[in-house]
Amino acid sequence: MASIRKRGENSYLIVVSRGYDYEGNRLKSVQKTVHPPVELKPKQREKWLQEQAVLFEREVHHTPEPVNKSITLAKYIDHWLAEVAPKKLAKTTYFRDRQDVRRILPALGHYKLTDLRKEVIRNFYEEMRKAPKLTDGKPLAEKSVEGIHNTLCSILSDAVEEGYLLHNPAWKMYKPQGEKKERPVADEELVQRLIAALEGQSLKYETYFKLVLATGMRRGEACGLRWSDINWKKRSIHVQRNVVKLSHEPIFVKPPKTASGDRVVYVSKEMAKLLKSWKQQCAWDRKQNDEILQEDDYLFRQPSGDPMVPTTFTFRFKKILRQSGLPENLNVHSLRHTNASLLIAQGVDVRTVASLLGHSQASTTLDIYAHAFDKKKRDAQEKLGEVMGL
Template identity: 75%
Template sequence: MASIRKRGSNSYLIVVSRGYDYEGNRLKSVQKTVKPPKEYTPKQAEKWVREQAILFEREVQHTPEPINRSITLAKYIEHWVADVGPKKLADSTFRRDEQDIRRILPALGNYKLTDLHKEVIRYFYEGMRHSPRLDGRGNLSEKSVEGLHNTLCGLLSSAVDEGYLTHNPAWRCYKPKGKKKERPVADEKTVKKLITAFEGQSMKYETYFKLVLATGLRRGEACGLKWSDINWRKRTIHVQRGVVKLSHQESITKDTKTTSGDRMVYLSKEMFQLLKAWRKECEWDRKQTADETVSEDDYLFRQANGKPMNPSTFTFRFKKILKQNGLSTDLNLHSLLPHQRQFADCPRR
């Protein structure tokens, strides 16, 4: 197995062991230095270096490349969906890739893997820019096209790993069209207006929005919180899961993506008091509707069936609040994060 060692800011040393000779003496390892293109992102560079390590190991070991020149992308995807994707990816990522595959297959499925050249792939991306969304609201966004590119890159990287290809033809094929839209940031006047608007909502929505803005939690992370995650003595919340909703599928709960995502978040006194008030309201509501009490395993923001609420429900409500108050609907919850201290310290009505 080839080993990879980083040398410098953009240089990697690939070392391939050659095993032992017939007398049991270790043969001298073979080395090669590679440098990924400077324009690659860290993730792209990592994948590119792994591919180079596989190819170099084959070269050193004189391993014949098991390339099936007749296999099509559709045939490879069939194998990938059954044997590779479910083992390699998180469940939510795999489902999202399956959605992208439904668009990739009609356009590229009949191509042999070895016939997928850059021109073919770029033509596919351009066609997707004029392809209608599933909900009929215009064409695919540039973000969706970029997502298709990432999925196709992942599929072809797996094909390289398995020996069906000698390189990934999708690398450096995608170029964003037009200028990247900058995320709008709310000014102080807008923030104050929204604070007032949140306090005019039900306590559920007020608590959710203020919690997200006071702590910087992602939408899905807030939906994934359980009462057991709150340490009332230390005034902290343990963030360890999130809720993900994919198109035309039920929401799923999953662990945080990274170890850094699993974290403790500290609460202001005001936010702490608001959560206490929300807990009391939940207790009262459960007693009235089901003659039950709130369990520590319950979600802070739950549906009647006990499942966590869909993050999109809160996004829809936020857009409604913006419209009702004559504010720009280009704003989103994260547009307000530069002002999150204001939300953390704002008193309850």
């Protein structure tokens, strides 16, 4: 099995063991240095490196390539959906990729895997930018096109690993069109207006939205909280679940998708006080039905005992924005971004912000909130200029 070691900023060493000779002496390993395309995101880079490791190992061991030159992309995708993806992907990712496959198959399904040329794939992305959404008929958003690219890359990477292809033709074929839009966040003045609007809502919605804003939790993470997750003495909350609701599927609760997603966040005295008030109301509501609130109950619970689902809060938040005359480009996830941006504005270092948000790598935080860190850098340079008189 090949191993991958990081050497420099964009340099990796692939090492393939050659086993032992007839006398039992270890043979010298073979090494190769590779440089991933710089535009790849962390997960894409990891997938690219795995591909290179598989190919280099085959080369070292002279493994024959079991390439079936007659197999079409459609036939391989059938196999991939049935045999490969369910074993590798989370349920939510599998569901999303199946939706992307519905876009990929009509345009590319008839091509043999070995006939998928870069020009064909590049033209496919251009066509996708003109393709209508199923909801309102408007052209697909650039983010949707990028998602289709990621799905196609994932499928073809698995085809490489299984020996159907010698390389992945989709790498480097996607280039974002237009300027990348900044994620909508609320500044300090808008945050105060938003908080005032939330205080006019029921205690349930006030608590939920303020909690997301105060901690930077994801929607599903807040829905997955149980009362037992709160340490009142330390004013800390253990984030360890995510609630997901897919179309025509029952609610399911799963662990965070990365180890760093399982984390502890902290709340202020005011936020803790609001949570206690909400717990008291929940206990009173349960008592009306001759029930007792349990520590394993979800903070935001349906009468059935299941957690509330993220979309319930998404719709409510949009209604609050409309009723309060607040910018409607905000959404529940904007509260998470606002939390991160305010932390950065206060000078909190990137690693701390990453750990609070549950990012597996600080580089992810830097990529997402580059604009916020750029402002901090500008401010720092201006302050230095004032000190130096330059």
